Structure formats: C-alpha cells, structure tokens
Amino acid sequence: MNRTIALCGAGLAAAVIFPLFASNYFVNIGLLVFFVAFIGQSWNIAGGFAGQTSFGHVVFFGTGAYTSTILQVTYGWNPWLAWLAAMLAGAIVGWMIAVLSFRAGLRGSYFALITLAFAEVFRILANSVPFTRGGLGMLIKADQRPLNFQFRDPIWFYYLALALCVISLLIAWRLTRNRFGARLVAIRENEDAARALGIDVFAEKVKVLTLSGAMCAAGGTFYAQKYLYIDPSIAFGVDKSVEMLLVSMVGGAGTIFGPLIGSVALTVINEVTRGLASVVPALKNVQPLSLVVYGIMLVLIVARLPDGLMGLFRRKPRHA
C-alpha cells in the first residue's frame, strides 16, 4: 500500500514537472492523455465500477460542451461559471437517462443500446434546433485570457487536464473505499443478490450515472474551450463514446488507474503509428496502415491481457 502511494506521488510529481522540460508537442500529447483519461474515468465509474456499460456516453460530453458554449456565446456568461452550469446539465441528463432506463429495468446490452440512442437523438436535435445554430456549429471567440478559460500557453490546459484527471482518480479511489462504491460493485457482480442484501439498486445506479454525467460534461466544456469550436458530430458523435469505453476497457474497467493507463497506451500507439507513415513519404497512401497496426495492437492487448493493461499489475483476475 505504501509503495502504491509512493508511486502515485512520484507519478504526480513527474506529471507536474513534465511540461517544464517537455516541448509543446509533448505537452499537447500529455494534455490529451489526461483529458481522455478524465472522460474515460467518467465512463469507468458507471461502466466499470457499477457495471452499467454505456455506448453513448458522449451524450453527456456534448451536453456539457453545448451548455457552456451556448451560455457563453449567446448569453455572454463567463465560461468558468458556464462550466458549472454544464456540469449541472450533464448531471441532469445523467439523472434523466438513469431514471428512465433503470425504472424500465434495463441492464447490460439493453442499457448500452439505449444510451447510444439517446446520444443519437441529442445529435439530431443539435443539428436541427436553432439555438445550437444547427449544423453550422458554434465558434467561441478566441480571447486568450485565463478569466476567459482560454490560455495562450497550452501548459495551463495541460495542468487543468492533469487536475481533472487527478480529481477523477480521487473519486475512483474513494469508490474503492466507501460504502457507495462497495454497493456499486455488489450491483455489478449480481444485481439480484445486491437487492437481497437490502441495497436500493435503483437509487444507487441513478446516483452513479448522475455523477458520471456531470464529470463527462465537465470534459465537454474543457474540450470546447481548448478547441474553440463544436458542432453536432464533434459533440455527439459516436467517436468519443467509443474512445471513453476503449481507454477504460483496454486499461482495465472497474479499476482506478484503468482509464489513465488505457489512455496513455492508446495515445502513444496512435501517435507512434500515425507518425510511421510520414517517415516514408515515398509511399504515398500508406497512411491507413497506421490504423491497421493500431487495430491489431488493440486486438492483441485484449488477447494477451483479458483483464486490460491493469492485469499486468495484478495477480488475480477480477472475475471468478
């Protein structure tokens, strides 16, 4: 245990010092790693810890991104304040989807598919209603002041992503320690048994999805502020849902560090393989090869490490 804490401390210290020595490119990559780890953790809390696998987590991401952007661009809110509103909106959407789906008793693939459908409904709505400007998308005016949640030096976005990631790790860590987390694990392992033990399964599941929705929405605002432009397919496209699920599952769903490790691994693999093609510019259309390699690596990781990359650090598999 002490060794783990020491390792975490050392890792955190390294992450804090890292951008002071690394170039902007690596700072940017680090930022992406922590950002994806953060939204991945929001998935993991519901999908990994509580076993409520979602295919449409992007619905929260997009809700957050659009809420803060609309409040900021259309109503002139300060983006920091809009960030809070975005988290609230994410929580509300999470709560709503949870109440609807869990009231109907949806589990497993059924729950996964309904989240996918909700994301699709939100995407089509964002494409159709006037206040999102539809398919035109929304541009946030570049005005790089910290008060505006925009930074000239990407290092600050890096630290913000790191902070979000650390907070999400702490939340996950709390879940492995407190009763709420224990109840979630009980629900994951056997919902009927959990109910028999007197756990209010419905309430716990609603709680965890609300929390997860708020976190993911926070990520949405972060993304909008970093890239200053969102449109329906960026905000509600299936890509982000898959990314969140992928980093968590590759890293190890239901573990504290799974999303972070998955995010590190997949980002590094993508960066390295993508770079390969530019090493050999003589071969013009070899770029798809990078993603072929990426896909094969993904399959191999799953084949070799059925528990995710976290399985490397553990002796016993999670499942019996």
Added chain:
Amino acid sequence: MLDPQIIVAGVLNGLLAGGIYVLVAVGLTLIYGVLHIINFAHGSLLMLAMYAVFWLWRLVGVDPYIALPLVTAGAFVFGFVLYRLVIGRFSHGRDENILLITLGLSIVVDNIALLFFGGDTQTIDVPYAGRFVELGAAFLPLPKIISFAASLVLCVILGLYMAKSDTGKAIRAVAKERQGARLVGIDVDNIFAISYGIGIACLGAAACLLMPTFYVTPTSGHAFVLVAFTIVVLGGMGSFIGAAIGGFIIGITEALGGLFLGEQLGQIGISLIFILILLFKPTGLFGSKA
C-alpha cells in the same frame, strides 16, 4: 398537407428499404441471440462483402444477383474462420472482450479496405437499375423490389433451417441454454462459429442486393449498423420474426418521419422508437424474456 397518394408511395418506399435492413438485422440478431455479444464489426464486414460484389462485377463481370450464392457462401466461410481464428480464441470467453475485439477488427478491416481499394466511391451499373414499377404516385425501382422479395425468401429459408435442421436446432439450444447444450454433447464453440458465419452470410446476401442501388466506400457499411441495432431491439434481441417485421416497421417509420418531419429530423423517429421500445417493452415485439 401531404397528398395521401404521396404518403402511400412513401410507405411503399419505406417497405422496400426495410427489406435490406431486415437482412442486416437478421445477421446481427442471430449473433446477439447466440453469442450474447454486440458485433461491432458488422458494418465493416458488410462493406467487405460489398467490395466483393463490386470486384466480381468489375473484374469478372458477374451480375450481383448471380453472385449472391457465391458471396453468401464466401461470407459464411469468412465469418466462420474469423470467429475460429480471432474472435473465439482471443476473447477468453468473455463478452466484453469480444466487444473490444470486434471493435479492433472493425478498425483493421476498414483501413485494410482503404489501403487496397482506395477511398473513392465505387458503384456498379446494371442495365436494369433504371427500371421501375409505377404504382400510383410511387415509382418503385425494380432492383429494390427484387431485393425486397429476395430478402423475404432468404429469411424464410433461414427460418426453416433454424427450425428443422439439426444444426439449426443446436444453435437454438445454445442460444437458450449454453451450459445445458454443452452437457448434452453439443460442441458449443463450433456452434458459436457457425452462428457467426451465418450472421456474416446474411451480410453477404445483403451486399449483393444493395449494390445495384447503393455504392461502396471503406466506410459505407456503417450506414446500416445503427438502424440494424434498432431493428434488433424492436423485434426482440435474438428473434428472427421480430427482426423481419421490425425491419419493415423501421423502413416505414423512416419514410414517414422523412415526409412529415423533414429528412434530417425524421431520422429522430428511428431513435425515438428505439428508446420507447426499450423503455416500455425491452423484450421487443417478439423477444423472449430477457
């Protein structure tokens, strides 16, 4: 408002579109029903089958309808081997791993297609593509009528096969009770591979029926995946009749949604049905209890 004639024509169009959806969905529902996994590689494998149809036509001049038995058989073998060599072996029998593996496979297959076939849009030009049957306000394209009829026939054949043949019975046994089937001596792994193969064979047939009116690019298969999921859920996961009827309902909904709400917003109809069915009757129209 809208002329009733237009509405009737729209419904007919939707019904014909539904024919293709049915085949894609039947494959998906079979794989779900037996293996309990959501096959993320479905769209990519459909695309691959569409390229097979395209190249057979381009290189050898085989008409897509003539190619149907060949492509369907080839797709079965491909699916069977893919399951045996990759999916079954690497998943360690865990559903969430199958999900990741099919996701990884989808990335690999899409990009291999891009690498070898290029990204441009390919179409085939059959002489009968422009023929149609005029029915009131509806101009029903002949290839779509053919695909509708063919997919019905294929569904019936598949249904009979599942009901009557030994393999079909074994598949249903495995779908219902995996452990029990194992105990009575059914080679469950083999049944998994056969089921996956049949699911992909459906895609092979769908590809042949689609190509006369559609196009293929390395990403064109994905257009049919979400709609197929909806149909599977609507019909009840694992149910054949459900998938068949669900396909037609979705085809018609899409058409009416498009007519009344506009093509873009109309797509919302599909997702709403999806959500409503899940909320109020998660077993779908014909599914057994989840």
Added chain:
Amino acid sequence: MNKQIDKLVSRRGFVAGTTALAGSLGFPAILGAQPAPVKVGMIHPVTGFVAYNGQQSRLGGTMAVEDVNKAGGIKSMGGAKIEALLGDSQSKVEVGVAEVEKMNEQGVAAYIGCFQSPVGIAASQAAAKYNTPFLIDVGASDLIVNRGLKNVFRLKPGFGVCVDDGIAALGAINKAAGGVAKTAVIVHESGEFGTGTAKLLQGKLPSIGIEAKELIAHDNPTRNFDNIALRIRSMAPDIVMMSNYGNEYMLLARTLYQQKVNVAGFYSVLGGGFNYKFVKEMPDVSQYMMDVNHWFNPRSAKAQELKKRVEATGALFTFEVYLTYSNVMLLADALERAGSADKAKLTDALANSSFKAELMPYGPTKFVNGQNQGAKPAVMQSLKGDIEVIAPEEFASAKAVFPKPKL
C-alpha cells in the same frame, strides 16, 4: 510555487526563442553549401470518412512540391528545396491540432490543410500561437477567415462567394432561357457546409426571380433518397439545387434520374460528387447537370498538362488535387519574395501576395482578412460524358444547355 512555474515557463519560451533565432540566422552562415530545406506541414484526413478527399489533396500537394524542387527550389534562398511533412488528421479536431504541434517542433515554415472546416478552424488557431502561416487549401466555412487571425490564408473562395457567383450565373442562364425557372428545391447535407450554403441560397434566390420552395436537409450518410425524390416530384420545382458531399451527391443524382424526376435543371453549389468519374461512369445520370464549384481553368496549358499527369497515375483530377497544388505554388511564390523561411516575413509576403494562380480561373490574388478576393468558382455542366465550363465567360469551354430536354 506559482512564480517559479512562471519563471520556468518563460525560460522555456526563451529557450525556444533562441533556437528559432539561431535557426533563422543559420541560413546565411552556410551559404554555398546546400541550403536547408523549407519544411511545410500538410495536414489532411487521409483515413476515415473523407479519406479519399484527403488523399487527393495530399497527391496534389506532393506533386507540387516535386515540381517546385525540380525547377530549382526557392531561388532567392539559394535554391532551397521544399520538404513536405505529411500529417493525418483522421478527421478529428484534436488529432489535427496534435499534428500542428508535432510539425511545429519539426520546424515547419507553414502549414497547408485541412479539408474539413472544423479541423481547419482549430488547427489554424493552434498555428497562430507560433505565428506560423496556415494555408487553407480546402475548407468552405467562412468562419475560418472571419476570426481576425493574421496567419490564415485561403486562396479558394468560401461558400459565400460560391453562392453569390452561382446565383449570378444561374440568373444569367435562366434569363437567356426566357426565365423558365421560377421555383427551386434545395437538398443539402445537414452539416456546417451544406446548411450554410443552403441558407445563403435560400436568401439570394428571390433576387433572380426564383423562389426556394423548400430546404431538405439529409444526414451523412443517407441510405436512400427515394423519399426525397418523391417529395421533389410532388412539389414539382423547376430546379433542384444541391449541396452535399460526394457519396450523397452521387446517390441523390442517381435516384432522381432513376425516379424520372423531371425538372428544367439540376444546379448544385459545391456538389461534392461532380467529377470526372461520376460523369464518365454515369453519363446518362449526369447529362446536363450543372455545378458551381472549384474548378481549374480549362484554357490553362499548365492545368491541362497537370491533368494528364494526374490521370496517368490512375487518379482523378479533382478539385482537391489542384487546390492543394496551387497552395504549394502560392507558398513557393511567397517564399521566393520573402527570401527566407522566417515566419513574420513569410506572413507578410503572403499578405501582400499578388500570386497568379495559373491553374485556377481566378483574378490576381489579393488577401483581405486572409480571404483571397480574386477567388472565383466556376460553373460546369456535364455534356456528353465530359465536363465543360459554362461560366464565367472568359474561361468557358461550352454554352449552357438549359432547360434540359425532357426525359
């Protein structure tokens, strides 16, 4: 703690600054030896949904780099060669930005990209941090050039200009035909580009006496257009206008043909699928269809020669090819005049550019807020299995056939 970080940050900036300075001072020092190549970052979506378009851009860009180098490189820089760094945005904003950062590290003097407007918007914003010029080769959104970024240049017209010119040409064509067209239906893809174009069209059509009866938006991908065809037939417009990406354009055109939708003309603005392949493989479908789009100048010998070269490789001569090609040439011209790869000088040279885009039917280049005012689309028509330019007049290779003969 905070102060310390600030100090370290500024030190990091200082170090970066000095290396850059050393880099730029390095050139004259090694005069006589082979001068260091000028690196250019080309970022395109060469995988994913629009991989084809991205690959076409990459093809044009790399051909242009070869041509510049074969012709002796940048002469004012001692014959320095251009070196293309090829990046893949994977159609994702964050990947596009990651490529910008990576290439900045590799010392690029300028970027060219990105096909999709959202990626272009974010990537050029990231490049602005380093004051590196960013040439938008394809990317229709007018948001790209309206942000006050000094480093962004777009040689081609945005959809605003395409709509204006397209409407003017349509007005003239319709007038010549005795004003047969009075109504139109607009079918557009539901994204930023299709929606924006369609809204502008709707607003401007009345000025030439045509009423837009309806705007029909569709998703990408759309599985079938049967019902859109049905609705169009029931509304019986004189003209069907379209604004969509390649696959949907092709599928829509084919469906309308197969369903015998009889109108006076099909007139697309930035119809993504209007190209040689479409016209050649579906001569009946494409016959008489018109498109307002980026097009090469058919009277330019250079353009015709490049067309032959591209077709000899088995590729199509699509607008991505010659737009990216032209952007490399624009950059080479600016480098020539700047006499250095220094970013400030290069940005100045671009801002004051009067580059003659030989391949394109453009006037002299003049950038205002980064948008080339000389940029013009052309209007084409498919006639007998080939594509002819029908407007503007000075580049035309044929006369418009309108209204088209009934089927």
